[in-house]
Amino acid sequence: MGKPEVALNDMEQVFLYGPLRDDRLRAVVLGCDRAGAPALLADHALLGEGAVAALAPHPDGSVEGLALALEAGLLERLDFYQRVCGLEPMTVGPGRSWGGGEGPLWDALAWGEVWAATVRATAGDVMRLFGRAEVAAVRVRYPLMLVRGGSRARAEREAGATAVRRAAAEGDLRIASQRQPYARFFAVEEYDIAFRQFGGGHSETVTRAVFLSGDAVTVLPYDPVRDRVLLVEQFRPGPFARGDRQPWLLEAIAGRIDAGETPEAAARREAVEEAGLTLGALLPVGNYYPSPAAKAEYLYSYLALCDLPDDAAGVFGLEGEAEDIRGHLVGFDALMQLMASGEICNAPLMLSVLWLQRERAALRAGAA
Known part of the structure; x- marks a missing residue:
């Protein structure tokens, strides 16, 4: 799976399909909002029923996607994410064929209902490792990272009651840095964090370690x-x-x-x-x-x-x-x-x- 070649003007036309058509996911991956133009890839079908989708040659098929131009830095972020998740990077141009495989046709509506929130949350964890970890090391953990992403998505949906306890507000937590010293079947994260105190103001910055195992x-x-x-x-x-x-x-x-x-x-x-x-x-x-x-x-x-x-x-x-x-x-x-x-x-x-x-x-x- 190759990395997209950057054009001489540091812009490259890419074709994004499947999950990356989702505006919120794409913003997490790129680190900014970037819209694209509707595009169609002929002679292909989009397969999959899980978190990702795969392109396969199909003589009577066509795949809806987005064409957009990205500069070198954004191309590197996109390439990192695609290779971690198993999405094939695609540059726009003649004489190319991509993908292969068998399976059910990818259903955008079903993905949105079942997977979208989990994949978006997981993308944030993946992109925090951009520039800090090798693709191969992150890719082998991606299925487990999806488990954690599901936990994040449920936590966001199921915000607990605050009749007695403090109702958290923006600015209550100040995260100075975040590390992941251990990541295999389970993971450990360390945070340098300051939190709002009951008497007013924030605590000093303290280091706290958390064991991650998923819901x-x-x-x-x-x-x-x-x-x-x-x-x-x-x-x-x-x-x-x-x-x-x-x-x-x-x-x-x-x-x-x-x-x-x-x-x-x-x-x-x-x-x-x-x-x-x-x-x-x-x-x-x-x-x-x-x-x-x-x-x-x-x-x-x-x-x-x-x-x-x-x-x-x-x-x-x-x-x-x-x-x-x-x-x-x-x-x-x-x-x-x-x-x-x-x-x-x-x-x-x-x-x-x-x-x-x-x-x-x-x-x-x-x-x-």
């Missing part, structure tokens, strides 16, 4: 007729690293929310992967930060009505992710004993069990 779901399957739940058990590196001699934990079904996925869809997918269960109604328990002092993780916890016969428990998990997950059918009274003994020792499950304790009578009456 996640937990779901506790409950059978109101048999009055029992299904718990999953697996090895957890967190307790192991703490020095806990019992690093196998009892938990609710849990997992990260994939890019382009809703929390509800993630809960149903994880139930199949971790327990082989098809869930019924999902009842929200709560949405919350489990450890906001140092983690950006945000959890969506549910209780799911479910049929849990005697053979519902087994050993599950995705082999490609080295998961080894054992299910346990636990009656309500035994569940409360596990809470009392401390054998249930993680916050999402404890919260869900207490919610079930409060709502149990109504759930059982509804099932009857």
